[in-house]
Amino acid sequence: MKIDVKNIDVEQTQQHGLPPEVFKATEIFDKECDAVFRQGWVSLASAQQLPEVGDMLPVKIGNASLLIMRGADDTIGVFHNICRHKAAPLVDSACRKRVLVCPYHRWAYNLDGSLRAAPKYYGDSEQPMSAQDKADKGLLPVRSAVWWDTIFVNLSGDAEPFEEFIRPLDQLLEGYDSDGLRMISTTEYQSSANWKLAVDNFLDGYHVPFVHSQAVTLDSVMNQEDLFLSDNIAGLRLPTGASDKPAKTDKPLPHFRHLTEENVGTQQWFGIFPNTLLFVDPVWVQLIIVRPEAPTAASETLTIYAANPESMADEFAPQREALSAALNEVNQQDIELLDKLQFTRTAPEASQGHLVQAWDQVNVRFHQMWLQKMQAAEG
Ligand SMILES: [Fe+2]
Missing domain, CATH: 3.90.380.10 (Naphthalene 1,2-dioxygenase Alpha Subunit; Chain A, domain 1)
Structure with missing residues (x-):
């Protein structure tokens, strides 16, 4: 029914x-994945699970596969855990790295999500990939916030500002x-x-x-x-x-x-x-x-x-x-x-x-x- x-x-x-x-019901679950888990502010993990620069933690929630990284500037960043070439999954389990390399075709990403290199991008040529060709191939970023050590994301990008969302509780816990x-x-x-x-x-x-x-x-x-x-x-x-x-x-x-x-x-x-x-x-x-x-x-x-x-x-x-x-x-x-x-x-x-x-x-x-x-x- x-x-x-x-x-x-x-x-x-x-x-x-x-x-x-x-x-x-499966149809309810499919709807929730979008209406609830993509539209709203949802939590993924604790920031202290990633104490060091280069710490990475993959998290699946609803129909999204995400990757949390502690960047070179020591802040938490969240990206889709998906290579920009053919959408291969990048990281399977918690790890610490300076460069993130896709296991499928070895595209490499920096801790800020930018594309660093793609092997033999121009075929049989020694020429490295141009800045212009790299520019639109960084990891897809996800809007995020950290509050009470909790990493929140808003996948749709259009929920209310996090500060507004959390304000009533933030004030209660002042x-x-x-x-x-x-x-x-x-x-x-x-x-x-x-x-x-x-x-x-x-x-x-x-x-x-x-x-x-x-x-x-x-x-x-x-x-x-x-x-x-x-x-x-x-x-x-x-x-x-x-x-x-x-x-x-x-x-x-x-x-x-x-x-x-x-x-x-x-x-x-x-x-x-x-x-x-x-x-x-x-x-x-x-x-x-x-x-x-x-x-x-x-x-x-x-x-x-x-x-x-x-x-x-x-x-x-x-x-x-x-x-x-x-x-x-x-x-x-x-x-x-x-x-x-x-x-x-x-x-x-x-x-x-x-x-x-x-x-x-x-x-x-x-x-x-x-x-x-x-x-x-x-x-
Ligand atoms: Fe209980």
Whole structure:
């Protein structure tokens, strides 16, 4: 059965969530790749995954194959991971190079994406390629921005300026010094669920004390607040989420530098539409980037940061390891849940689910963001 996004009813969505078909239909996925993942600001990776000049990281998202590079000027650049000759893929896995050479016909590119040389471009001649012939054959650049160490891109090039897009959240997080973030670990996950179920689950505070009972008690989530920041950003806040938890060690990791008194005990987490999931604790930050690969396949990168550079001292190694293990355990539990949910949430009966006023309103907002973008693309 074909599903038409124009016929999805907003009221129905408020009560039951998006219809089951949108979590598995191929035609929906194809549409999302353009209407959501090319039109909007989407995240790809953490900048600290590329610490040195010449670091390269290939990332596929939706129907795009991209390459992140740290250039000679130390800034992050993003390009299509496609040779300008016959569109061969350039880089398969993370690496460090000064010159990027296409494996197909050895066209070579500089770190700024410009074409450096193409062997025997003029056939049987010693003449090197002219500047004029090189000029229009550089790698295709992608509009990008880095915020909270997260690399965002806008493939279409015509989304609103990134500063405008992120402003409501940037202002809310003004009291946090994101320059102090230091990557503790980064872990890749593979899920057989639709990408929207992963986002939906991250914005579901209701499940946390039940699915992750080893980490969170029911009492500690009772004062959850919903945060509706813009047409692209929603989240949740536990005003005493961090201070409610008993310290697991005598020497806890230090919190963000210059943290205000009101934020010392606060935990909050955000979904930045479509695929960026950010959790902010006083002493650590968790970034999950969800990348759709197919209607029922998504990959995730989970990056854990220390909020304060002092946390990277040797004396804190056991605490960092324990933190990373605990957060990865939680994510593994979610991945196992999502893989099973993919089957039940896409059954026809799933349309008869009942969302709850007290807990599910951020999920409802996420579903509406999706619907609005998809319907707008239909014209
Ligand atoms: Fe969870």
